[in-house]
Amino acid sequence: MSRTILLADDHExxxxxxxxxxAREGYRTLGASNGQEAVDLCRAHLPDLVLMDLAMPVMDGRTALRLIKEDPRTADIPVVVLTAMALSVDRDRLVAEGFVELLTKPCMPPHLIQEVRRIIGPGCTEDEEDAESGAVGAEG
Incomplete structure (x- = not known):
């Protein structure tokens, strides 16, 4: 079954x-450009994981995390900080606030995928995706 990841980052x-x-690793993806969009999408789609920037317009990542954790429907969704401000934030404090991990930007794709797999498991393979959608593969 395909896992869904919500990425909240104001930099398009x-x-x-x-x-x-x-997506190339087989995950379904959702994108949000600010914390409020992230909260709304999280409530609407119940993703398996949220990757959250801290500094965003409209609503910052910490406030969005608090709202996600206060809602019983979304409280158990793991939320990972994805920030360029790693030197100015305290990882232990962020974990105490409810984030499960801290990833620094720029985040190299292999490291990102490794951490995502560690937290929620692998994405869907093409064969699993075909089976999930009911598609039948062409015979050679």
């Missing part, structure tokens, strides 16, 4: 690049 290029990497 970063968001697009990481969503592309995740």
């Amino acid at each position: 290029d970063n968001r697009y690049a990481l969503l592309t990497v995740l």
Whole structure:
């Protein structure tokens, strides 16, 4: 079964690049450009994992995390900090706030995939995707 990842990042290029990497690994992806969109998408789609930037317009990542954790429907979804401000944040404090991990930007694709797999498991293979959608493969 395909796992869904929500990526919240206000930088469109970063968001697009990481969503592309995740999709190529077999994950379903959702993108949000601010914390409020992330909360709304999280409630609507109940993803398996959220990757959350801290500094975003409209609503920051910490506030979005708090709202996700306060909602019983989304409280158990793991949320990972994805930030360029790693030197100015305290990892232990972020974990105490409810984030499960801290990834620093720029995050190299192999490291991102390794951490995502560690937290929620592998993405869907093409064969699993075909079976999930009911598609029948062509015979050679």
